[in-house]
Amino acid sequence: MEVSSNTPAVVTGGASGLGEATARALAAKGAKVAIFDLQEEKGKKVAEEIGGVFCECNVTEEASVDAAFARAREAHGQERILVNCAGVGNAIKTAKRDRQTGEISHFPLDAFNWVIQINLVGTFRCIAKSAAGMMTLDPLSEDGDRGAIVNTASVAGEDGQIGQAAYSASKGGVIGMTLPIARDLMGEGIRVNTILPGIFNTPLMNAAPPQVKEALAASVPFPKRLGNPEEYARLAMCMIETGYFNGEDVRLDGGIRMAPR
Template identity: 65%
Template sequence: MKLDGAIAVVTGGASGLGEATVRALAAEGARVAIFDLNREMGEALAAELDGIFCEVDITQDVSVAEGFAKARAMQGQERILVNCAGRGNTFKIAQRARDTGQITHFPIDQFERIVLLNLVGTFRCMALSAAGMLTLDPLGDDRERGCIINTASVAAIDGQAGQAAYASSKAGIVGLTLPVARDLRREGIRVNAILPGIMDTPLFATARPELRQQLGDSVPFPRRMGQPREFASLALEMCRNAYMNGEHVRLDGAIRM
């Protein structure tokens, strides 16, 4: 897909992996709408790049529908959707306090919250975007209408202790990639997923220097945390490469945590 002049939506686009993707798309001449809850950061980025900011909560049907309606009214129907919105938490499914011996379990509402955000929220945006893409004329020899890219995680395959909610939600994103790509095959819409490893996002911005060093040293090569621009570079290649479909690709420096 040609990026110059393309219309794109990036969820979670105000910071981290999403911001890097917004910047990379804009640098290639794409027109980008940023879906995020952080109005201050989203509006500043949109103003800098001549984009559009839409305050969107991806866990809410009405909010997502209104976001797409606003973006399409201002810049047209998107051909590219990159889903970066999401978050994690850390709880063991059950544990015993070392000092008191008290037994607790994973708060079920916190498990549900992460799954509703990371998995259901991503699927909600995919469904609404794909329906819109069906209204577009196909382009080029491959008759392509659009491209959807989701953010999973290496935790989807190699989750750690305390990551039950995060890992299972990201595994769900991996699991839906191929069937949804097959759902949309006749319509010329491709679906892929990126599985980032330890990325240098705002999540680690305030971490102790020794922790950041430890995280970087745990990566086989290169021995550092991944950069958001490297995620964005892969996302753009997934847009460009029309033969990449139904794939989930690790971006983790060969780490197997």
């Protein structure tokens, strides 16, 4: 599907990082982008700069997602593109022993559920609602192309590190549901693909000390640096615009395979 002038698009987590880069890449091709995010100040700023619209959205709440889609569609019409970048993470061992006191504790289930609800259930919620809307559209081509969906998983979904049980489970779930969803929607001309980013230079990573970033960059086989959000955006655009790209989970990681810690 060619992204052209006035193509409606939605990017969750579009106020910063991978989502912001993708929103800007879409807008550069002429798309009308709705940014779904909880960061109002940042989201409004990006939306203003790209000629889009900011829609406050909590992907864990049904009413919030419905309201965001309603606002986006009122502003730009039914979206043909959805890119899911909203996500969170934490680092807690499943069970651990305090080496000084001997006290044993386990991963709080509410903290585990929080990650699952945002990264996995939130992603699916947006996919299902967007796909239902795309099904009302006329096909764009003789192939019957109605729309394209790109999700964000992580290399942690395949080789998660110590403390990443919740994060890896959530991202592994996104990977696992990509092909079934693509199959669910194949008769409607809606394609679904997922990107598995490695270690990227996002706002979260920017907060890390320089020595930490240097060590992480050195662990990448090639090139020995962190990924740039613009590289994620280019792959997302390729998935959107290449009509034969469907049902795929693609690592974007410089060849890294994560060590246990």
